[in-house]
Amino acid sequence: MHSLASMVKMNKVNNNDTYWDRLVERVFQGDGSQKQTNEQPETQEEKDYQWARQTNEHLMQVFSWDRFDKKEAKFRLNYRLSRKDSLLQRFNRQVWMKAAVILLALITGALLHAILPGKKQETSYSEVTVPLGQMSQIQLPDGSVVWLNSGSVFKYPTSFDQKKREVFIDGEAFMEVAHNPKKPFVVNAPSFAVEVLGTSFNVDAYATDSYSSVTLVEGKVLLHANQEKQSQILVPGQRASIRNGKIDKLTEVDTEFYTSWKDEKIVFRQESLEEIARKMERWYNVEIQFKDESLKKLEFSGTFLKNKPVSQVLKSLSIMNDQIDFVTENRINQKNIIYIVKKNN
Known part of the structure; x- marks a missing residue:
């Protein structure tokens, strides 16, 4: 907090807490009552208010205050900063100092009240561990059905969020995913992830094994390998092998051979x-x-x-x-x- 204030003073930006708290409160309440007419010269305070309002809009786009998620916010911010045409990159040093004041006020002032009610709730998970020598079948909250092979550990949320359906597997599973184009289904394994909309596929991904595989029976999936950020689209009848976090090879196979264990x-x-x-x-x-x-x-x-x-x-x-x-x-x-x-x- 002190370092931000010091930076503001060094750059001769108005760092009066009361002044900025008042502007932030106006932004929060959507107050445009003091807006200048075309016949009146625009005051510095009005310029600061308009800038604060626009900055708040940009911050809302970056951080999605309505469903605040720190990981997603970081991803969005990094993405926007990496774009050459990013509006945020075009801020000059003085603007960044003003942004520091706005963020300070946002943390300590009225906008904090607006953020907290919409803060994302902690996700509750269920975990299924299948003993060696046994199998298990479960139905997920969205209607998807999962068969789990011996020695598998499967973790899934008790309810899926609004943007995607995300589960975790250490072991082998055959999944029949309920179709929902607006909410992708993501399977996270130790060294890769599989993204689908609605399909049937087999995942063999025991953390103790040196290699893993994904075999597609129906639909289409997008495979993301952790190393080198590889991606590969699979179509029915294809099997992708993953070794040490990298996609090793893609082959045409008889899918029944890789899914018969569930029967x-x-x-x-x-x-x-x-x-x-x-x-x-x-x-x-x-x-x-x-x-x-x-x-x-x-x-x-x-x-x-x-x-x-x-x-x-x-x-x-x-x-x-x-x-x-x-x-x-x-x-x-x-x-x-x-x-x-x-x-x-």
Whole structure:
């Protein structure tokens, strides 16, 4: 506060608190009663009032006092300051000093009263954590439906705001988003975000994994990668891979392969045993260890039902490849350990 006042004095701007409080009060009340006629010379006070009114209008546009949001206000201000034709950039030094006085009065004076009633309320969130070996399905406040895979954490507001529908995922989810062109649906994952209007898509984004993916079934989505600010539009049948916060590749795929888990099916297509083991750990809440590192590179294709016991799935894999065998160590109050070993032929 003192530094602002000092700057005002150095630049010989009228920093009389009472003077500016009176002008700010006039702006707040929309008082134009003292406006000069064309036949009368405009006084300095009237010039300051007109400037204060115009400045307030610009500030209202930048900060949206009716629904004040600090993050959004910062974004808008940065955006406007970065534009070459920005009105704010054309303010000279003396005008900025006046702006400092106006802001000081706004914080301490009558306009503070106007801001506080419209201040944005804290958003209340619900969080769903899906235990390993289980799945969950929820319906969001807008009617969108979300299927959550094992080990996923999903966070969403108890009610969406007026501008967008924003949710957060750490894990895997299939979403059928209710169409609303006026309120985009944004899914935030650890290393990227997906923006949609209404569509069906799969997000595989466990924070512990080295890569993530988005697979589009219907509609259209806009993918934003956190690193290098990459963006990519996806159309139905496309899958985008994200590695280390960057869009790695875009491929045409059979979407059923990436969404079958919600129908309680396990589908592999030329997938390494290491990757299969990682998924099975989540699906069946077990720990899988390799006794021979070379076995991790073996590839398998097949379809299994998730409601079948893990022992049955493992037996099927061992039948498909006679190099491998499985040994289970049952533990009390802990995850069972499954060892993948090389079969002695």
